[in-house]
Amino acid sequence: MKIFHRYILKEHFSPFTLALVVLLFVLLTNFLLRAIDRFLGKGLGIGIVVEYIALNLAWIIALAVPMAVLVATLMSFGRLSHDNEITAMRTSGVSYATILRPALVFGTLVCLVLLYFNNQVLPDANHRARLLSADINRKRPDLAVEVGYFVDDLPSYGMLARERTGTVFKDILIYSKDNHTSQMTIFADRGTMQTIDDAILLFLEDGEIHELALPDYEEYRRLQFERHRIVIPVDNLYLERRESELRGDREMDIPMMLAKIQGYRDKIGNVRERIVRRISSQTSFTLPADATSEDAVAIVGRWQAVIADSSGLSRQDSTRLMRRANNLRRGLTGDINLQNSYLKGINRYQVEIHKKFSIPFACIVFVLVGAPVGIMARRGGFAVAMALSLGFFVIYWALLIAGEELADRGLLSPFLGMWAPNILLACLGIFLLWQIQMENRVWKLDILDLFRKKAAGNNTP
Secondary structure, three states: OOHHHHHHHHHHHHHHHHHHHHHHHHHHHHHHHHHHHHOOOOOOOHHHHHHHHHHHHHHHHHHHHHHHHHHHHHHHHHHHHHOOHHHHHHHOOOOHHHHHHHHHHHHHHHHHHHHHHHHHHHHHHHHHHHHHHHHHHHOOOOOOOOOOOOEOOOOOEEEEEEEEEOOEEEEEEEEEOOOOOEEEEEEEEEEEEEEOOOEEEEEEEEEEEEEEEOOOOOOEEEEEEEEEEEEEEOOOOOOOOOOOOOOOHHHOOHHHHHHHHHHHHHHHHHHHHHHHHHHHHHOOOOOOOOOOHHHHHHHHHHHHHHHHHOOOOOHHHHHHHHHHHHHHHHHHHHHHHHHHHHHHHHHHHHHHHHHHHHHHHHHHHHHHHHHHHHHHHOOOOHHHHHHHHHHHHHHHHHHHHHHHHHHHOOOOOHHHHHHHHHHHHHHHHHHHHHHHHOOOOOOOOOHHHHHHHHHHHHHOO
């Protein structure tokens, strides 16, 4: 390997690491701000919280790595251009293609690692994160009794404590709810609360129980007590971990999704055979092998026309056959809708398969775009590189989301929907590289020079 190849590769490592750390911090902070309400009041252990964050960190890494490659490329080539090292290499007879080769090798290595990560690590992490999130949502919150406020988290009871000293609550009011046979209200001077496996124990002292029979209000009882205990069953008081073999499309690796696609195709074949049998057994027509769903419905319409035009049938037979034809049409409509749902399932899994390849491949595409833009910008600053990369990444992600939506609806092929952003940005990168090679720059991106000249003009007396 030539010395300047190693030199260019070395220029990418530090910006890539810095950008990846910053992006992970920003994206993880944003995620925690949106998910923090799931932890509040749940009484979760630190281990559960760390596990939840670590599992969700997988998709954050898959999102941050391509953007970090773009930032590293912009910074490295921007600095090389600003220090006239690109010019020195060109003067020595080194072509732009040769200068770009180490960056493409770097992008390819990151692409291969991310491809393995997206197919082997990310699906399982997404699956476990979904299960853990569901377990956390099912867990009932710990009863944080706040003085002066009603607590409605207790099943069948509401509670109000006006004072608290340590673990002892004072001036307690407890009332029953969702009880259609009686209304009970309990007053107590003081009491404590204890949690067991599946229930909450309330130990009350020096109080009264007032009970009113419903719905006639004919019986009323008043009991005084020195000590009284209430047992309140509570489901899911503690976090229960559950396992499930059911996986969504983003929780599967490529072999799993290929198996799902084959299963859908087998089901479509079964539906197709059922449509052929229905038409051949209930009409005088035969559905061709290459016929579409619309052709099957059209055959039923032709069969209804034959029944209506037949003069050899009695009114009763014609009505009976027409009723059978209508039932056949409804049955075919249901089969066609079922077939369309299977096709949508195939599209959804094919989109995810292409996405597992297209997003890692974006690391190479971002090198093609970032190198010429960095040379044009002529600055290797982190802020400028981050701003430019953010702009390109927003465009890329918007195109990717739009392509995924269109492909899921069947309006665009899964391949084109997932690869169109890479193709468009790759064409833009090749065009910019050609412009630089021809020494004919379309855009001038000397951003910092513009700000510097403007500042100098403002300081001129």
